[in-house]
Amino acid sequence: MIWVTMIAAGLLTFLMRLSFIWLFGRLELPGWLMRALSYVPVAVFCAIIFPEVLAPTGILNLALSNPRLPAALLASLVAWKTRSVVWVVVVGMGVLWLLTYWLG
Amino acid sequence: MQAELPLLVGVVPFGMIYGVLAVEAGLLPIEAQAMSAIVFAGSAQFILTQLVSAGTPALVMVLTAAIVNLRHALYSASVAPYLRSLRPAWIFILAYLLTDEAYAVTIVHFTGSHSSSYHQRHYFLLGSGLALWSSWQLSTAAGIFLGALIPASWALDFTLPLIFIALVVPRITTLAAGTAAITAGIVSIFALDTPYRLGLVAASLAGIMAGMLVEGRKA
Numbered sequence: 001m002i003w004v005t006m007i008a009a010g011l012l013t014f015l016m017r018l019s020f021i022w023l024f025g026r027l028e029l030p031g032w033l034m035r036a037l038s039y040v041p042v043a044v045f046c047a048i049i050f051p052e053v054l055a056p057t058g059i060l061n062l063a064l065s066n067p068r069l070p071a072a073l074l075a076s077l078v079a080w081k082t083r084s085v086v087w088v089v090v091v092g093m094g095v096l097w098l099l100t101y102w103l104g
Numbered sequence: 105m106q107a108e109l110p111l112l113v114g115v116v117p118f119g120m121i122y123g124v125l126a127v128e129a130g131l132l133p134i135e136a137q138a139m140s141a142i143v144f145a146g147s148a149q150f151i152l153t154q155l156v157s158a159g160t161p162a163l164v165m166v167l168t169a170a171i172v173n174l175r176h177a178l179y180s181a182s183v184a185p186y187l188r189s190l191r192p193a194w195i196f197i198l199a200y201l202l203t204d205e206a207y208a209v210t211i212v213h214f215t216g217s218h219s220s221s222y223h224q225r226h227y228f229l230l231g232s233g234l235a236l237w238s239s240w241q242l243s244t245a246a247g248i249f250l251g252a253l254i255p256a257s258w259a260l261d262f263t264l265p266l267i268f269i270a271l272v273v274p275r276i277t278t279l280a281a282g283t284a285a286i287t288a289g290i291v292s293i294f295a296l297d298t299p300y301r302l303g304l305v306a307a308s309l310a311g312i313m314a315g316m317l318v319e320g321r322k323a
Contacts, residue, residue, distance in 0.1 A: 002135055005162045009152065009169035010142035016176040018199035024184035025195070033181075035319065036312050040182040041211045042281050043288040043311030044175065045272040047304050048204075050289035052265035055296055068262060075266050079273035088270035089110045089263055096262055 067099035108232055111205050114263035115236060116243040118146050121261075123247020125150065129157035133248045140244040144237065145203060148172045174305050179207040186214045186225050194226060201233025203240075205264075212271050284315030 053072040054060055062069065075092035082088070119140070126136035131153065143149055148169045155165045179202055187198065210229045276282050288311025295303025 001162050002131065002156065003138075005152070005165050006135070006139050006142045008162075008166040009148065010144070012166065012170040013143055013145050013148065013173045013176065014200055016170070016173055017180050017202040018195065019177050020181035020184040021187050021195055021199055021202075024181075025188055025190070032316075034185065036316055037182050037185070039281065039284045039312040039315035040178050040308065041208075041215075042272055042275055042285045043308045043315065044178060044304070045208070045268045046285045046289040046311060047292040047307035049265045049268050049272065050292045050307075051296060051303075052262070054293055056262075058296065060293060060296065068265075071262070072265065072269060075269050076273050079270045083270075083274045085110050085267055085270040089114075089266045092266040092269070093259075093263065096259060100257075100259070 065103060067096050067103060070099060071095040108209055108235060110263065111209060111232075111267055112235060112239045114260070114267055115146075115205060115239050116246075117258075117260040118264070119240050119243025120247035120250070122146065122149050122153070123244045123249075126153045126156075126244075127248055129153040131156060136248050137241070137244055140241055143169065144200070144240065145169075145173055145176075146240075147204075171302060174302075175204075175308065176202060176207075178305075178308060179204075179211075182211055183207065183214065183229070187229075190226055198226060198229050198233065201229065201237060203233070203236060206233045206236050208268060208271055212275075215275075278319075280315045280319040283318045284311040287311045287314035 049072070053068045054062065054066075056066070056068055071092050074095050075088045078084075078091045079088045122140070123136060126139065126149075127133065131139070136153075139149055139152065143152070151172055152165055152169055155168060160168075180199065183202070187195070190198070206229060209232050213228050214225060272285065276285055288307045291310040292303055292307035295306050297303075298306065
């Protein structure tokens with residue numbers, strides 16, 4: 001049964017990834033939709049980032065006991081200044097580890 | 105390709121943790137590995153293993169995985185304009201490889217100033233997709249066979265939001281984009297308790313609409 005489940009889940013996932021790539025080659029999409037699509041990356045990334053940073057355990061935590069918040073804020077500053085993924089990860093993880101060590 | 109290497113580093117602990125959890129949930133090693141190849145979607149796989157250990161009916165598991173992966177339709181729409189006029193075989197392969205992480209690096213590349221020429225763009229998605237695919241399969245295998253080698257205290261899972269921060273912050277250059285970002289973030293927090301990661305879809309749609317509203321007011 002697990003194999004049937006996996007194959008069905010995999011097929012549905014594939015169809016969702018395929019959906020618009022397939023359609024686009026075949027029909028013209030309206031201008032408002034194209035403008036909406038330009039906001040997809042920013043919106044989706046932020047919808048993933050905010051909960052990971054502010055609620056790592058599933059509960060909102062804005063207190064100092066949550067080292068992910070200052071780590072992410074500093075990382076955002078580094079991202080804005082350097083645009084370098086490597087530096088953002090190095091600074092973000094560094095701050096996280098230091099704060100975890102100090103607080104822990 | 106600068107974005108690709110840290111992304112692979114971020115994926116490896118996820119794959120290993122999945123491998124460990126899948127075996128703990130009662131999947132055979134071959135089943136756990138096959139799920140990484142067939143479903144190939146991190147968060148859906150985590151939820152599936154959780155449901156397997158809870159003895160959930162197959163139909164519910166399939167539906168849950170589908171809902172969790174609804175966001176991939178958004179990714180599909182987002183990259184579609186850059187992948188026109190490809191042959192079906194290409195489209196099928198690229199769709200299979202379109203994970204969160206592959207989408208993240210690809211859309212930054214497609215919309216960036218250093219984007220490759222129109223006729224070669226699909227190779228970028230293919231390359232990053234295959235690199236992510238390989239590291240996902242290998243880290244799954246490592247997780248299955250080696251167990252939890254990476255201590256949870258290292259918090260390596262935090263590298264993924266960090267990479268997304270690195271990709272998203274430079275994109276926020278207009279008031280409309282900033283509004284989209286803040287709106288999506290705030291809604292995602294309010295939607296924390298929404299089941300099956302539907303909050304992610306709702307927050308993304310809210311962010312998109314907010315961005316378009318601000319853009320419309322200026323025009």
